[in-house]
Amino acid sequence: MILQISDWWSTMEMVEKIYWSISIPFTLLFLIQIVLTFIGGDIDNMSAEGDADAVVEGDTGIDFQFISLKNLVAFFAVFGWTGIICLDMGLGAGVSTLIATLAGLVMMSIMASILYFMGKLVEEGTLDLNNAKGKVGNVYLLIPSNRKGMGKVQIEVQGLQTLDAVTDSDSEIPTGSVIQVIDVLNDQILIVKPF
Numbered sequence: 001m002i003l004q005i006s007d008w009w010s011t012m013e014m015v016e017k018i019y020w021s022i023s024i025p026f027t028l029l030f031l032i033q034i035v036l037t038f039i040g041g042d043i044d045n046m047s048a049e050g051d052a053d054a055v056v057e058g059d060t061g062i063d064f065q066f067i068s069l070k071n072l073v074a075f076f077a078v079f080g081w082t083g084i085i086c087l088d089m090g091l092g093a094g095v096s097t098l099i100a101t102l103a104g105l106v107m108m109s110i111m112a113s114i115l116y117f118m119g120k121l122v123e124e125g126t127l128d129l130n131n132a133k134g135k136v137g138n139v140y141l142l143i144p145s146n147r148k149g150m151g152k153v154q155i156e157v158q159g160l161q162t163l164d165a166v167t168d169s170d171s172e173i174p175t176g177s178v179i180q181v182i183d184v185l186n187d188q189i190l191i192v193k194p195f
Contacts, residue, residue: 015093016084019100023080030077033070065115071108079104129184132157136180136195139165143173143192153179153192165190 009017065071082103086096137155143165144151151173153165165181166189167173179192 013087013093015096016087019080019083019087019096021080022076023084026073026076026080029073033073066108066112068112068115070115071111074111075104075108078107127158127161129157129163129187129190132161132163132181132190133183134181136178137192139173139175139177139179142175143167143179145170145172150189153181153190155181155190163190164188165192167192167194169193 012020079100083096083100086099087093091099132155135155135157137153139151140154140162141152143149143153145167147166147168150164150166152162154160154162157163165179166185167179168191173179173192173194178195180195181190181192183191185191
């Protein structure tokens, strides 16, 4: 077996040896990256320093990163295999290198695009009560008049929510009544009126 590999290797041209020397290790690295990505091993160590809220609020996802370690590994893996295929098809070394380079750049673009668009698939999980202004909902628990107490309303804001509410109305708003949100008090309590 080793003699067969040795004979096979010795019969190759130098360009083909270079392509094989590039494709095998980078394909192994590419496969390791894929496995680590699926099991979560590609997560960088993150420190807990600084203001976490500021970091989260300023996070807009992953920027388009054309040159990264993953993209370079993918480039060389595709470059090597494309070069081998081109040489086997009888193309010259120059044309093979050009086609292999273009194939590697296309792979880098695809990888960068995938990571970029995956980074944009974020959802804001924090409930922003300002999104409730102007919305219509139902009273869940009686709301006392003139802010004498707090009731609860069910309203569709970032999903169906049951939230605390007060009213400036001179009469209480009974359970089951339809209300409209007019303002938010202290970013926690809805101010509502009968609808």
